[in-house]
Structures are given as structure tokens and as C-alpha cells.
Amino acid sequence: ARPGGGEVGGWGGPGRGRAWLSSGSCQREAGCPRLSFSPFASISQPVLEVICSRMRYISSQIERPIRIVALSSSLSNAKDVAHWLGCSATATFNFHPNVRPVPLELHIQGFNISHTQTRLLSMAKPVYHAIMKHSPKKPVIVFVPSRKQTRLTAIDILTTCASDVQRHRFLHCTEKDVAPYVDKLNDNTLKETVVNGVGYLHEGLTSMERRVVEQLFSSGAIQVVVASRNLCWGMNLAAHLVIIMDTQYYNGKIHAYVDYPIYDVLQMVGRANRPLQDDEGRCVIMCQGSKKDFFKKFLYEPLPVESHLDHCMHDHFNAEIVTKTIENKQDAVDYLTWTFLYRRMTQNPNYYNLQGVSHRHLSDHLSELVEQTLSDLEQSKCISVEDEM
Numbered sequence: 001a002r003p004g005g006g007e008v009g010g011w012g013g014p015g016r017g018r019a020w021l022s023s024g025s026c027q028r029e030a031g032c033p034r035l036s037f038s039p040f041a042s043i044s045q046p047v048l049e050v051i052c053s054r055m056r057y058i059s060s061q062i063e064r065p066i067r068i069v070a071l072s073s074s075l076s077n078a079k080d081v082a083h084w085l086g087c088s089a090t091a092t093f094n095f096h097p098n099v100r101p102v103p104l105e106l107h108i109q110g111f112n113i114s115h116t117q118t119r120l121l122s123m124a125k126p127v128y129h130a131i132m133k134h135s136p137k138k139p140v141i142v143f144v145p146s147r148k149q150t151r152l153t154a155i156d157i158l159t160t161c162a163s164d165v166q167r168h169r170f171l172h173c174t175e176k177d178v179a180p181y182v183d184k185l186n187d188n189t190l191k192e193t194v195v196n197g198v199g200y201l202h203e204g205l206t207s208m209e210r211r212v213v214e215q216l217f218s219s220g221a222i223q224v225v226v227a228s229r230n231l232c233w234g235m236n237l238a239a240h241l242v243i244i245m246d247t248q249y250y251n252g253k254i255h256a257y258v259d260y261p262i263y264d265v266l267q268m269v270g271r272a273n274r275p276l277q278d279d280e281g282r283c284v285i286m287c288q289g290s291k292k293d294f295f296k297k298f299l300y301e302p303l304p305v306e307s308h309l310d311h312c313m314h315d316h317f318n319a320e321i322v323t324k325t326i327e328n329k330q331d332a333v334d335y336l337t338w339t340f341l342y343r344r345m346t347q348n349p350n351y352y353n354l355q356g357v358s359h360r361h362l363s364d365h366l367s368e369l370v371e372q373t374l375s376d377l378e379q380s381k382c383i384s385v386e387d388e389m
Contacts, residue, residue, distance in 0.1 A: 046309045050316050053338040056086055073097070073266055074302035080347060081305060084340045097300060102273050103280045107134075108296060110289035116248055116257045120149065123245050123286050124156040130284045131157070131224065135241035138278070139217065142226045143242070143268045145249040147202030150226045153245060154193045154200045157224060161196070170197025170223040178221055181212050194222060201235060202228040210235075229260060232267045240281060242272040247287040247295075259291075262298050269299065306351055307341035313373045318382050332370040333363075342366070 052068060059066040068085050075081060078094035098104075109126065113119040131140050144153050161169050171178070175195055185191045187209060193199060199213040199222050216222045217237060227235065229249060247265065248257045265285070272281030285295055309316070317335075320326040326335055336342050345365065346357045354365050377383045 046307075046312050046316070049307060049309050049340050052085060053340070057338050059086075072305070073263075075305055076302045077304040077347070080343055081340070084343050094302075097302060100273070100281075101275045102278055104269070104272060105134075105280055105282045106269070106299065107282070107284045108292050109284060109286045110292045111286065112289040114288070116246070116250075119288065120145075120246055124153070125160060126286065127153065127243055127245055128157055128160040130243055131241065134282045134284065135239075137223070138240035139220070139238075139274075140224045140241045140243065141237060141239040141271055142224065142245055143229055143232060144226060144245045145229055147204050147228045149245075150200035150202045150228050151189055153226045154198045154224075155189070157198050157226075158193060158196050168196055171195070171221070172197065172223060173221045178216065181216055181221075184212050185209050197222045198224045198226065200226040201231055203230060229264060229268070232264055232271070238271050238274050240272065240274060240278050242268060242281075242283045244268050244283070244285045244287075247285065247291060265295070266299070304348070306348065307339065307344050309339055309341045310352065310369060313369065314377055314382075317373050318377055321377075321383055329367075329370055329374065332374065333366050336366050336370070 052070075055066055055068065068087075070081070070085060070087075072078075072081075074097045075094060078092060079089075082089075082092040107130075109130075111119050111122055113122055127142060142153060142157075144150055157170075158167070161167050168175075178195060182191050182194055185194065186206065190200065190205070190209065190213070194213065194216065199217060201210055201213055205213075213222075213225065214235065214237060217225045225237065225239075227237075244265065247260045249260065250256075251258045269283050269285075272283045274281065287295060317326060317332060320335060326332045341352075342362075345352045345354055345362055349355075349357050349361075352365070355361055374383065374385060378385050
């Protein structure tokens, strides 16, 4: 295995491969891709790794520098990522998780109830009390596990409001002002909650309903929005207080409750961020009691990012073979030397099942990985191998 990263030849020779080798636009322009990395496994992460590796290889072949802007949460191995991307030390910035545009006050509240639905019921009043304690007048986003729970939680909040004899506590305009917007809603329950200052968002709402709720919340007309966990990435809202109501959701594929991916939790926490409006943001995480230490560790400390390319190598090898970037087994090994996977193998050998960190161990492991991947593709009749090459 020869080292990649632009110093030595990578995926095959300069006279073959993708069409970019003869592309005039590629010769003239050096792109500036903007990428977002996560220190946790996700579907898109290996795709980003392949894109970056390929872009750097192209840059070396056409002898034109390329600018890559990569964003991530705090990393404990930022230098490894920077070296792989070709970033100099002066162009690499890595901040502690506590460094934020708006300081964050984080509270983690544990509930010693193992049954998920019972635990959610027990969180109903604490959610209301958290709003009254941490953000009685400022915007609040409550994240819940499912679309059904958005409606139930919104109703629970208003029920507790009514018991305090302040039903319209969270409505910061007159009912007459909000009436034209309510008329655009089809969901009768949503109409009822919005006129009392609490909206909810989930994937089942129409685009019009989502726009109305988001507009009312952004303008300050309603104070509270309850959102399903999937929308933490898809909505453009921020609040003074974010409440994460439980950290498990039901996975229909395996018919079991599973933990939120930690990067989803980080995204939710990041919604408590209103620069120029707040001096600080606040977040309350309500979770199973046994998870408190887990969240303290992962939310307060930087984490390493690892490659997961070896778990989905087949798709990427198949694509490169089709375009003739990989034409033999040596090309496949060279292909891997440009990846983040190659750089991390020697840094964290146990994670990648390496027996040692010597050049021989690394070369043998890459060769074995290539052999197995190509064999699987051949057995699936995706490719054909001629002369054992």
C-alpha cells in the first residue's frame, strides 16, 4: 500500500479514470465544497469521505489547489482530519464544546422509569415546569420522539396552563390577530393549540401548516413549539430554551425502542442559540436515569471522528470500477490510500481490527479488505474478475 494524500500516485494512472481528466472546466476551476462532518456513524459520512478523497486526488492530478471548507462539532482528532484534507495548521480551528456563539446552560434530568410510554407521561408536568422556570416569556422548542407525541405534549402543556388559570399564557398577541393564520390550518387540534400559544410540527403536516406555525413562532405570536425529533435537521427555528423530552424513539424495523443518535441530540441542543437576542441559551434534557452520565460525557467533551467507509465499501468500489478509476486490485488498494480510513487505521488499530500498525500489517489488511469486497461484488454478479487481476 502506497501512501496517498497527494504525495504519491493514487487511484490508477493519469491517463485513465473519470472524464474529469480531459474536462476543460475541471482544468480551469478549483471548487470550494462545503462539508459537514459528524463524529458519529451516519449514512452520509462515507459518501463525504469518498468525495473529499476523490477531490484531493483530482487536485493532485491537474496540479491545481482545491479549497475545502469542512465544518464539524468539536473533535479530539481534528489534526488527523485536517491532514487528510490537506489543511495546514494555520487553517485548522478546533474549539472546545463550551465555546459557542451564545453560552449554553445545560440541565440533564433523569427519570428512573424503564417503560418508555410511562416515562413520557411522567415527563408531561416537568416539561411545563421547566418552561416556567427557565423561559417563562421567551421562545421554547420541545423535541419529542414521534408525530403522535407532538399533539399529546401540546395538549398536556395547555392542560397544565388551564389548571394554573392562565390558559393563554403562551399567546403573545390577541386571538383576533392570530385568527387569519388559524384559518389556513386544516388540523383541528393544531388550530385549538395555536390560538392558545402552543404549536406543533411533524412530518404529517402540510407545507402550508408548517409555514404558518413557523411564522407565528418566529414572530413571537406563539411562545412554544413542540416538534418531532426528525425535524431537528429540517426546520429553521431557534429558541431561548430547548427541551428534549426523552431520548428514545420506536424503530419500526426492529420493533424496539432505540436511543437517539448522539448527533441528533447535538443538533437539538444547538437550537438553543439566538445570537444578538440572548446572552445565554438553555437546554433541558429529560432522559432515562441510567443515561445521565452518558450525555454528560458526550455533550461536554470533544469526540474523535472515525471512518465507516469499510462498512459500505461495495457501493463505492462498484462505482469506481464502472468509471474505470479502478481497473485492477492494485488500483483498488491505491484508491484506499487517499481515504480517511487509511489514515485512521494506524492511529486506532483496534477499532479497525488491525493486528499491528507496521507497514506490513497495514498493507495486508488493505489487501484483504480489497479481496473480500471484490469477491462479494463478483459473487453478486456486479463485476467480473479476469486473470485474478
